[in-house]
Amino acid sequence: MxxxxxxxxxxxxxxxxxxxxxxxxxxxxxxxxxxxxxxxxxxxxxxxxxxxxxxxxxxxxxxxxxxxxxxxxxxxxxxxxxxxxxxxxxxxxxxxxxxxxxxxxxxxxxxxxxxxxxxxxxxxxxxxxxxxxxxxxxxxxxxxxxxxxxxxxxxxxxxxxxxxxxxxxxxxxxxxxxxxxxxxxxxxxxxxxxxxxxxxxxxxxxxxxxxxxxxxxxxxxxxxxxxxxxxxxxxxxxxxxxxxxxxxxxxxxxxxxxxxxxxxxxxxxTAQASALLTLGYDDVVDAAEDVSEILRWNPTALEGMDEAIVATMRARRGPDSVTGLPEGRAWLYVELDGDDQATVNTRAAELLDELRTRGRMTGGRVVESAAERRSLWRVREDGAGLAARLVDGGESWPGWEDAAVAPEELARYLRDFRELLATHGLTGVLYGHFGAGCVHVRIDFDLATDAGRAAARRFLAEAAALVVEHGGTLSGEHGDGRARGELLEVMYSHRMIRAFAAFKEVFDPEGLLNPGVIVTPAPLDVDLALHTPSDVLPVETLFSFPHDEDGFTGAVRRCVGVGRCRSDTGGVMCPSYRATGEENDSTRGRARLLQEMVRGGTVQEGWRSTEVKDALDLCLSCKACSSDCPVGVDMATYKAEFLHQHYKGRLRPRSHYSLGWLPLTSVLAGYTARPLNALLRGPVGRLLARLGGVTTKRRIPVFASRRALRRVLRAARTGEPAKALLFVDSFTRAFRPEVAGAASRVLADAGIPCTAQDDLCCGLTWASTGQLSVARRVMARTVARLDNGDERPIVVAEPSCAAALKRDVPELLGTDAARRVAARVHTFTGALTDLAAPGWTPPRLPTSVVLQTHCHEYATFAGRRPHDLLRKLGVHKVDEAEGCCGLAGNFGFEEQHYDTSMAVADLALKPSLDGIGQDAPGVVVADGFSCATQIDHLAGDRGIRARHLAELLDPAADRPGETS
The missing domain is CATH 3.30.465.10 (Uridine Diphospho-n-acetylenolpyruvylglucosamine Reductase; domain 3)
Structure with missing residues (x-):
């Protein structure tokens, strides 16, 4: 080279x-x-x-x-x-x-x-x-x-x-x-x-x-x-x-x-009309047998995948994340198009009838719903990532993910290829462009040991010979690169290889352009990312990373580089990348630097690395990557662990103290709320903000008195036997106790009367600032109080605190008690979705709503989101600002992050708010305290205030001008 x-x-x-x-x-x-x-x-x-x-x-x-x-x-x-x-x-x-x-x-x-x-x-x-x-x-x-x-x-x-x-x-x-x-x-x-x-x-x-x-x-x-x-x-x-x-x-x-x-x-x-068919089969070979017949119908797409990808998607994003598939263990997607929808639909029905007569399908249907079609295509498009880290935790790798044969040869090739996998004791997750004979497969190679790499090399040589035997090609669209360049001699004659070399030499006689690729290729087992042992950095973490066999090392290794976090649209991940466009602000970029830190590569200072700290600095800890990333990278948790290790025994940023300890200081503030609020509105407040590393460009939220919380909870009591526990979190307790009262009334109205628990904390602010030792003590106290034999559901009005109890608490404590508590936790939306009495209908609702879903709710409670509940309850138009609000807990309050916070808000939330007319402010729903605070900052001067869903549904609320 x-x-x-x-x-x-x-x-x-x-x-x-x-x-x-x-x-x-x-x-x-x-x-x-x-x-x-x-x-x-x-x-x-x-x-x-x-x-x-x-x-x-x-x-x-x-x-x-x-x-x-x-x-x-x-x-x-x-x-x-x-x-x-x-x-x-x-x-x-x-x-x-x-x-x-x-x-x-x-x-x-x-x-x-x-x-x-x-x-x-x-x-x-x-x-x-x-x-x-x-x-x-x-x-x-x-x-x-x-x-x-x-x-x-x-x-x-x-x-x-x-x-x-x-x-x-x-x-x-x-x-x-x-x-x-x-x-x-x-x-x-x-x-x-x-x-x-x-x-x-x-x-x-x-x-x-x-x-x-x-x-x-x-x-x-x-x-x-x-x-x-x-x-x-x-x-x-x-x-x-x-x-x-x-x-x-x-x-x-x-x-x-x-x-x-x-x-x-x-x-x-673009086509004027189209139809998507989903066809089920017992396995991918049966599916491949039908490819030639389907091609006679001139489809625009003919894609295949096996059950492992679907199972992983459902485990990661909820059972409703994949709908529209017939019974089977492998599936084909067939898309037909044309100028007239009726004609296309007729052709689709005829194709289904023809395939039924062939007898291989276990089921088939035309997907009518646009939402189902989007869901199904997302499964297929995320195939590479979903197959990389399956629901059972197993890892798989590319390397032989791109071979292709003539479509009519596909079934025979797949049959022989699966036999080859079995001979080598390997497992492959199959998907790909079956209509073009191109098969993507990720294989559970052991690339971390010398023996495993040698075994992978033997397999790849035999796989190359097999695809050539079937008249195929090593690469069908990904290129040869470093993975297959060495194998080109299996596919082509020496004379053809010499012609390739001569062609490159004409353009690049000194061999400077992408050396080691196609011509004079590097050995396929050189420069493997897993070549260096992954225990260079001793890693004793506080988070347990229960879904990753190697703990923190295995967790950061989840990133395989597919780069979905670099998308500008769709989902919520990654808000900081969308705001800056910089690779080091993407989930992938941060994960790669963490991998370098673990291996002691370009990053050699371990937990003290300033490069990793800088890359993590603009991470909003929104957790969206844990849901949107196909392999489930959870950068918020990695950041919390890194900050804990990085600042161990050292002074922290001022905001870690001022904002991280907010649950404690807010309790004290509640006893002197009125004079304290007056003080914070003046020069003293600005001085304290600067001393605490907090931006002065935002108003400090108004603290509520302890008496206010007691008053609203007392007024909301119904006297009915409690079926649930309302966990009144630190944010609700300190800043908007009226939400607790509204939530209590709505739950009672929905047949879920509750008692309030208002003296516990989920530990979120300590966890997000990496103060994990304190977070564990706070969480342990909360779990001890909640795991007392009471099996009633725990309803949390603040989505970020619900997510902390659901995910962070069990992963940080790692105890059965923590897992029992987590299993009982519901967001307010989730409680109404799953626990409300049959036939319950809320009071009169508006016809349209602007919605900001909290990122933690989006990431942690898949399938239980406010958008779906509002539609179910009768709101005809839900304009959801798809993306992070930008405030994200402590992030947007920190002085150095204000500009990024506002840039993130500009991506989705601000345009949604700008669309609300001056004469008709409209109804804005945001359950998260951070989201509501950002909305007030962006549009409060226009009279726009965000309401918690509980306030919208409150049977005691006044609703002037709202019609259903």
């Missing part, structure tokens, strides 16, 4: 001269992040560069060539084959070179920079009824440059094929810094007035033409045999009969020949 300079300083200095202002990062906080993609590999780079223009790319390539440093282009970093990691400079195009330059609606083309996210392009073309055909499951975060790099396909590839079929032209930079354009007619200089560039590009094209002329036979006989043959270079596009299409030939070269800076892509019309 091409060597690199020992240190990055000379290269950085050179770049500062040639490209002033170019952003270059070299510290562990950057190199540790970019040492990984979504593959099994770890290759720390010397530096990470964030170009803004093609001229920046030219400067980087020239400087790297001068220094003999390798270059690896990178998009979203979601490569599963190790295509996006390298030892020299990593060029991250996603940060700045992400502009849509032009959309030509008449020609149905778009010109985009390499870092444009696929969904951003698709959203921009929706108004014109157009889209980009290939749609990989990572569409919410993969870039067009990355799709070009590995010739990505996607769920609808049976209709739209591969990325290469949708490329008109590529704007490239060669290894020696020349800008050129590759199109369907060949190669030309980007600047026709630059004679040196014109001559250089002409030589390149002439050399390639000679190479093709010398290799006609192997190219014609070995390439382009099946639809998904991505492995190697696609030199058949350069054949005379194909018109010397240089653009298509460079697609799939994985950044090993040129660096793509922009592309002109073809767009396709």
């Amino acid at each position: 091409t060597g690199t300079t020992a240190t990055p300083e000379p290269l950085v200095a050179r770049l500062a001269e040639t490209a002033p202002g170019l952003r270059v990062q070299t510290g562990p906080g950057a190199t540790g992040l970019y040492a990984y993609d979504a593959s099994n590999y770890r290759v720390p780079p010397l530096a990470v560069v964030f170009p803004r223009t093609a001229d920046d790319v030219v400067a980087v390539l020239l400087a790297c060539r001068e220094a003999g440093v390798a270059i690896t282009p990178r998009g979203g970093g979601t490569s599963m084959a190790g295509n996006a990691v390298g030892p020299g400079v990593v060029l991250d195009f996603s940060r700045y070179m992400n502009r849509i330059l032009d959309i030509d609606r008449e020609a149905r083309t778009a010109r985009v920079e390499a870092g444009v996210i696929l969904d951003a392009l698709r959203d921009a073309t929706v108004p014109d009824g157009l889209t980009f055909g290939p749609d990989p499951s990572s569409h919410s975060r993969c870039t067009l440059g990355g799709m070009i790099g590995n010739d990505a396909c996607g769920n609808r590839s049976v209709r739209h094929g591969r990325t290469s079929g949708h490329i008109e032209a590529l704007e490239i930079v060669t290894a020696d810094g020349v800008r050129a354009v590759a199109d369907r007619a060949g190669l030309r200089a980007a600047d026709p007035d630059d004679p040196d560039a014109v001559r250089r590009v002409a030589r390149l094209e002439a050399d390639v033409r000679r190479l093709i002329d010398d290799s006609l036979a192997p190219i014609r006989t070995e390439l382009g045999r099946i639809p998904r043959q991505v492995s190697g270079y696609q030199l058949h596009h350069l054949l005379p009969e194909h018109g010397f299409d240089m653009a298509r030939a460079l697609v799939g070269t994985e950044g090993s020949c040129v660096v793509v800076t922009a592309a002109t892509v073809r767009l396709v019309a």
